[in-house]
Amino acid sequence: MTPEEIAALVAKSVADAMAKLNADKAAAEKAAADKVAADKAAADKAAADKAAADKAAADKGTPQVSTDPVVNAQLAEMRRAREEDKKRLDALQKDRDDANAKAEKAERATALNTALADFGFRSPSARETALSLLTPHIKRNxxxxxxxxxxxxxxxxxxxxxxxxHDYLLAPVGGGGAGVVPGASFIGQKVADLNDIKAGMTPETRAAVIAAMQNAASEANR
Known part of the structure; x- marks a missing residue:
């Protein structure tokens, strides 16, 4: 399969999984919301009944020294049920957020790997550097x-x-490297040495120095 076909297959799998997760969450949220609404209505009715009873007693001049234990028990149970429903909704939201983050990470990784598939890099570390340099520029429209x-x-x-x-990351024409493909071009080579290592280096200079050191080490080990 081509990188584009792999990317399309991954995107479709992610979309299908997210659609099912969203549908399940929507159903669970509706059921929980219906239960919360029913519990609230019952609690409101119990509170209204108690307020009416208190008012009637006050109108008769009978002081209400204590509250109705039955009503208090019902209100406490409804509060507990609402708290449990909120915890379930929060857990569902966290699951969906985690799934969204995982799907986002997978989609970005696929896009990055596809974008770099045709490049010939000097070494595996040079490819990793390219990935790290490219990643901050990725966004959603x-x-x-x-x-x-x-x-x-x-x-x-x-x-x-x-x-x-960042042409210094690429392998020279006809040279070896991680993922080198026929016809991969090398447009110049940025030279970096120990004199480049200093405070206030730009990210590009730092990456060049690191790549140069790694490439030198790779050549020495051959």
Missing amino acids: EAGQLVAGDNLTVEAFAKDFIPKS
């Missing part, structure tokens, strides 16, 4: 689609961003 930069597809943004700003 108003339609809920994952985009990057000025509302480009993640793949289109990566094809411009990586070679233009």
Whole structure:
């Protein structure tokens, strides 16, 4: 399967799972809300009945020294039931939030891996650096689609961003590297050495220094 087909399959699986989870949560929320409404109505009626009884007794000049234990017991039970219903709703909300976060993470990872699939990197660590540099640029547009930069597809943004700003991560033409594919291009090479290590380095310089050190270590171990 192509990366695009894999991405579409993952997106459909995630969408189906989220639809079922949302439907189950909606049904559970409705049932809980109906129960809360019924309990509240019963509690309101019990409170109204008690208020009416207290008023009638006061009109007759009979002081109400103590409250009705039956009514108090009913009110306490209804409060307990409402608290339990709230806990269940909170748990359902947490489950949905966790599932949404997991699905979001999986969709972003698929988009990133698809966008970098055609690049030839100098080493596995260079590819990881590319992922970390690309990730902050990923966002959702108003339609809920994952985009990057000025509302480009993640793949289109990566094809411009990586070679233009971080070409030092790419393998030279004809060279080895993690995930190298035939025809992968290498547009220049940013040179980094120990003199580049200093306070106030830009993220790009820091990444270049790290990549240079890792690449040097990889070459030494060959």
